[in-house]
């Protein structure tokens with residue numbers, strides 16, 4: 001749901017001296033890459049790991065406070081081996097990393113070109129576009145916040161595009177059992193593969209009685225994958241943008257302009273949801289998502305076989321029926337969790353349904369969804385959402401608050417600048433196998 005919009009003057013007043021100096025210097029005097037602008041980072045220390053503690057308790061998973069396991073955690077190492085193990089699908093050949101591919105920033109479509117990933121069997125496709133699994137240790141539990149002044153509550157957190165799962169260690173069973181993903185017939189079949197794996201002895205060393213029951217084995221699998229996914233190296237903070245935030249690198253003039261537009265509430269206003277904290281020299285404060293939900297009304301992806309059925313819709317958040325959380329309420333229909341834009345330039349496809357195949361097109365869409373709807377929706381606006389939910393599409397937040405007869409908030413050049421800035425979010429140190 002839309003975030004509070006801060007006025008441009010407020011943002012200007014609040015921008016810390018160092019960022020402004022960096023931007024002004026760069027835009028005013030051209031490229032100064034060799035002369036990085038220092039930010040004042042002495043007072044800030046990163047939240048540290050808990051040292052030697054290695055077990056990740058299930059109760060803690062998905063909480064923002066989950067401390068990352070130490071770098072040499074044997075469970076994280078085991079989790080990494082499991083993540084890259086191509087024996088774990090039926091037929092063999094598809095690992096977690098086939099879809100969550102390090103070369104694509106742990107997103108990717110496993111060779112498919114329609115917008116969603118191919119599964120382990122020919123002709124089978126995952127339901128949605130693969131999200132990146134980097135930076136997952138910052139995703140909070142699913143929650144609703146009620147505000148008396150608003151008509152409906154704000155949702156945030158939870159895993160998957162619709163936040164339906166709050167425990168990483170439990171979630172990982174789903175791709176393994178999903179017939180359109182890794183297609184294992186049963187939990188026993190998965191446990192059997194782990195028992196005969198190259199790392200079976202390491203599992204025995206780490207977990208007493210790990211192969212005594214299927215449940216023990218699957219629990220150990222979940223804890224290992226969770227330890228790997230929440231490990232420090234899976235949140236690398238090694239992009240040019242991170243170095244800029246730390247005061248150790250400068251952006252080019254075009255990138256700096258893109259960042260300013262990204263933050264400017266009257267222009268891109270992107271950081272209202274893809275959160276950046278201009279006050280902090282800690283990259284952790286700029287995760288490029290607030291993990292909130294929004295109804296962006298991405299166009300229907302007509303390449304998806306399931307979408308040949310006109311009545312087929314992906315309603316996102318309101319699909320996981322949970323009366324206690326009110327997630328079935330109509331205002332959540334069409335809302336998806338805001339993805340972090342870290343490593344976004346490495347993705348193969350964009351948005352929950354993979355409707356876009358280039359980053360520039362995504363930004364063009366934001367700029368012209370309202371001003372030129374015919375360009376995006378061949379039949380009628382918001383064509384991937386049943387009409388009864390069109391009233392909940394976000395039309396109040398820049399950049400897509402313009403009326404049809406107003407000019408777009410972003411010019412072609414400004415779109416280029418934002419795309420150029422998004423390119424600075426690519427990590428240098430993405431862990432491999």
Ligand code: HEC
Pocket residue numbers: 083094095096097098099100110117118119120126127128129130131132133136158159160161162168171172175176180181182225229
């Ligand atoms: C065939 C492709 C495919 C394979 C294989 C696959 N995934 Fe995924 N993964 C997806 C898709 C698609 C989603 C999004 C599903 C949704 O939102 O409903 C996803 C979502 C996730 C998420 C949630 C991320 C977030 O930001 O909330 C995690 C964690 C995850 N997968 C881990 C794994 C693990 C671990 C494995 C291996 C056991 C695996 N995946 C195998 C396609 C795949």
Ligand code: HEC
Pocket residue numbers: 001002003262268269270271272273274292293294295296297298336337338339340341344347349350351352353359362363366394397398399418
């Ligand atoms: C009101 C909240 C909000 C604002 C403002 C916003 N976004 Fe998004 N963004 C989202 C949500 C939610 C999604 C996922 C939508 C979906 O898949 O249905 C998304 C998806 C994206 C994606 C695709 C990422 C991926 O992994 O597929 C990109 C790129 C992106 N936004 C860039 C931008 C840019 C650039 C701006 C500013 C011009 C912007 N966003 C403004 C909420 C927002």
